[in-house]
Every structure is written in structure tokens, then in C-alpha cells.
Amino acid sequence: MTEALLDIAEVAGRSGLAPSALRFYEKKGLIAPAGRNGLRRTYRPDVLDRLALISCARSAGFTVAEIGRFLVATPGDTDLRARMADKARELEEDIARLTRMRDGLRHAAGCAHETLVECPDFKRAFAAPAQPVPR
Template sequence: MDGSLLDIAEVAQRSGLAPSALRFYEKKGLITPAGRNGLRRTYRPDVLEHLALITCARGAGFSIAEIDRFLVARPSDADLRLRMATKAHDLDEQIGRLTRLRDSLRHAAVCTHEPLVDCPDFKRAVGNAGQARQVGQVPSAPDADRHA
């Protein structure tokens, strides 16, 4: 085997993905093996960067079909660029909601209100976590000192 090629087990270990996931991504056309070493698939080292992108996109909620299109996108694909911009906006909103929820939980961790879920600051922050906000308008965490 060429020393620069990685065996499927090594790719799985380095990427943190199961060999079955690699075979699935291959079947869907997202990655391509360089060949075989006996019965085992081999890959070029750059497959690891490709897999990192796929893993990140999956974690952000992209479908396999969306990732497939993204991986072959050309600057002239205006429709895809619009969908990517829309997805980026959606992610900004999700990040804002999660940030507000995180801040609410941090407040609850130090709040002395009894019971915690009846704390007005916590209720307000949790209520805000469910609302769509404009990007960049993430409220700061409620001040835990109010209940001390």
C-alpha cells in the first residue's frame, strides 16, 4: 500500500467516525476511496478535512443532499448561495436562542429564588430563549446578585 494512503480503520480513528459512517458517506458520494488494500478501503489524507467539513455541516443541521450540493458548488450557483445564506441566518438565530438558554441556566445555577423556575429573571430569560431575535441582539445573563 502507498504510504500516503490511509486505511479505513485509520481514517475512522482519526476522524472519530465509525467505518460504517465512512461507507455510508461513500455510498452517498460525499467521499471517494483512493483504492483498496486487499478488502480494506484506502483514502487520501485529505479525506480527513473533507470529513471534518461533513461532520460540522451535519452538526449544523445540513442534510446529506445539502452537503453533497455544497461540496460541488461553483460560484455561479446562485440558488445554492442563497440557500447557504439562509442557512447561515438560521444558524445565527439558533446560536442566539442557545446563548440565551445557556445564560438562563447559568443564572439558575447561582439564583437563590425558591423555587428556581419561579425566578422572574429566569422566566424572562427562558421566555426570550424561545423567541426569534434579530442577529446580534443577545441579552446578557440576568444578574444573580438580585436575589442575594
């Protein structure tokens, strides 16, 4: 049994991406159409998984070129893997910062201090974490 192909409008709707973004990703080699139905590009359903991965990588700050390399990476791609490890560390820092902000805002919502900015808990939540000493 053959899987039903999706036209570009359906892929756009399901992925939340504009058709122009799909054409851009195609031009950059990140996705490939399965063919055409009249004038419309068609894609296999698994393109949605690939687009989800691309969107996640874009949200993490990877460039289109890096994503292209990522999609064909092998265990020997040490430079790319180092970049991924660096990005993972950056995301950990972002998560820690956002967690402090969330906790500070939750505290502020019920804080009884006369001025919020004088509350030690609020200050602590928004203080920059101690930076490691360079070696």
C-alpha cells in the first residue's frame, strides 16, 4: 500500500509553516518534494517529522546551514557535535535564567513587600548567577 501524498497547502497547515518557508527549505535541501499534483508540490507524510525537527533546531538557534549538516551528520562529524554540545550548554543557561524569572514572577504575584523591588526574594530571583572564574 502506498502512503497518501500531502500537497504543499496541507503540509503548511499541519506544520504551521508558510508555503514560502517550505519552498525555502526545499531550495536549501532540508526537505524534498515527492512530486507534483498539477502545479502543486506534494510531500510524503514523513516530511512533517522532518519539519518538526527543523523548527525545533531553528528555535534552539541553529542556522539553516547547520541544520542541513545536522540532517546528514555521521558519528565522525566532530565539529558539528561540538557545536551541538555548545548549544546544549547555552540552552541550559537559558533554562536556568527563565526558571529564575518564572519563580520571581510567581513570588511577586503574592509578595507583601511595600515596594516589590525591595523584596529580597524578588531581587534574588532576578540577580545574575555567579559567573565561573576564567582559567
